[in-house]
Amino acid sequence: MNQESIWSARYRDAGDDYLFGTAPNRFLAHRAGLLQDGRTALSVADGEGRNSVWLAEQGLEVTAIEISAVAIEKAQRLARGRNVDVHCLQADMLAPGWPPASMHDAFDWVIGIFIQFVGPEWRERQFDAMKKLTRPGGRILLQGYTPKQLEYRTGGPSAVENLYTTELLREAFADWVIEELTEYEDDVDEGHGHRGRSALIGMVARKPGG
Numbered sequence: 306m307n308q309e310s311i312w313s314a315r316y317r318d319a320g321d322d323y324l325f326g327t328a329p330n331r332f333l334a335h336r337a338g339l340l341q342d343g344r345t346a347l348s349v350a351d352g353e354g355r356n357s358v359w360l361a362e363q364g365l366e367v368t369a370i371e372i373s374a375v376a377i378e379k380a381q382r383l384a385r386g387r388n389v390d391v392h393c394l395q396a397d398m399l400a401p402g403w404p405p406a407s408m409h410d411a412f413d414w415v416i417g418i419f420i421q422f423v424g425p426e427w428r429e430r431q432f433d434a435m436k437k438l439t440r441p442g443g444r445i446l447l448q449g450y451t452p453k454q455l456e457y458r459t460g461g462p463s464a465v466e467n468l469y470t471t472e473l474l475r476e477a478f479a480d481w482v483i484e485e486l487t488e489y490e491d492d493v494d495e496g497h498g499h500r501g502r503s504a505l506i507g508m509v510a511r512k513p514g515g
Contacts, residue, residue, distance in 0.1 A: 308397065308422070312373040316353060319497070325352055326496035327383060329359035330418045332448040332507040337363055339509070343413025347438055349398050350420045354380025354391065355495075360416070361389035368392045368412070398434050399427055410440045418448045419460075419499070421467045428467075432477050442515015444484070447474070447508045451488055459493065459501030469506045478510045485509040 316324055328334075333356055340346070340363055348357040351369035353376050361367045361384065369391050371377050377393045384391045396403060415438045423431055435445055449469040450461040462468065471488055486508045493503045 309372045309374070313375040316373055316375040316379060322496070323353045323355065323379065323383070324496050325355060325419075325498040326494070327353075327355050327358075328495070329356050330448055330495065331491070331493070332505070333416065333418060333446060334359065336446065336509070340365065340414060343443065345412045346414040346416060347408075347412040348416045348418070349435060349438075350417065350422070351380065351393075352376050354383040354393075356416060356418050357391045357393075358384050358387050358389055360414075361391050362387060365414070366392075368394060370394050370396050370398055372397050399423065399430055404434055404438055409437050412438050412440060413443045415439045415443070415445045417445065419450070420447075421449050421462050421469065424464060424466050428477075436481075436512065439512045440515060441512055444509055444511045445478075445481075447506075447510075449506050451504045451506050453490075453504035457502050457504060459503050460495075460499035461503075471506065474506070474508050478508070481513065482511040483508065484511055 344366060346360045346365040347368045349370045351357045351371045357367050357369035374395055377395055380393055415435045417435060439445055452465050452468045454461050455465060471486055474486060488506045490504055493499045
């Protein structure tokens with residue numbers, strides 16, 4: 306079963322509910338003021354729209370990339386209900402040649418919230434795609450789980466190699482300006498998918514130039 310089928314089945318099984326809720330990720334929401342330093346945002350692996358719709362509510366021009374057609378349909382329903390516009394694209398961010406040249410250096414913000422569905426062999430391609438999408442002087446915001454999350458089991462991948470450490474992110478973004486990188490624990494309440502005490506990491510990094 307491919308990734309599109311796997312994720313569409315998960316989102317479909319949630320019915321009219323939203324698997325990860327409809328409120329934005331807290332790490333993202335707490336940086337609302339910082340996000341005003343920009344006009345365009347792209348949310349990768351956006352799911353059912355909770356983060357892209359919130360970004361649009363902050364006045365940003367938002368594009369959402371998601372592999373699941375079921376998730377996109379739910380995201381568009383959420384956007385209509387909140388009276389905002391989100392441009393949704395069904396795409397596999399790990400596909401060869403993605404993103405297309407027309408999307409290179411195009412976004413002030415590139416947002417990745419809990420996108421740890423790939424192991425080390427794909428992570429470099431995932432991060433490289435996000436870097437290409439970001440304009441010079443623009444930023445990437447990441448939220449993920451650390452290996453300690455395997456003790457909590459309140460969401461996220463079960464494979465330790467998919468999880469982030471401070472050292473891993475510093476190395477992956479060594480040529481960028483890391484403005485914030487923090488490991489912490491928090492009680493997460495994001496739908497049925499993420500709920501309970503969690504071991505988290507958040508990063509904001511700026512692309513050189515601009």
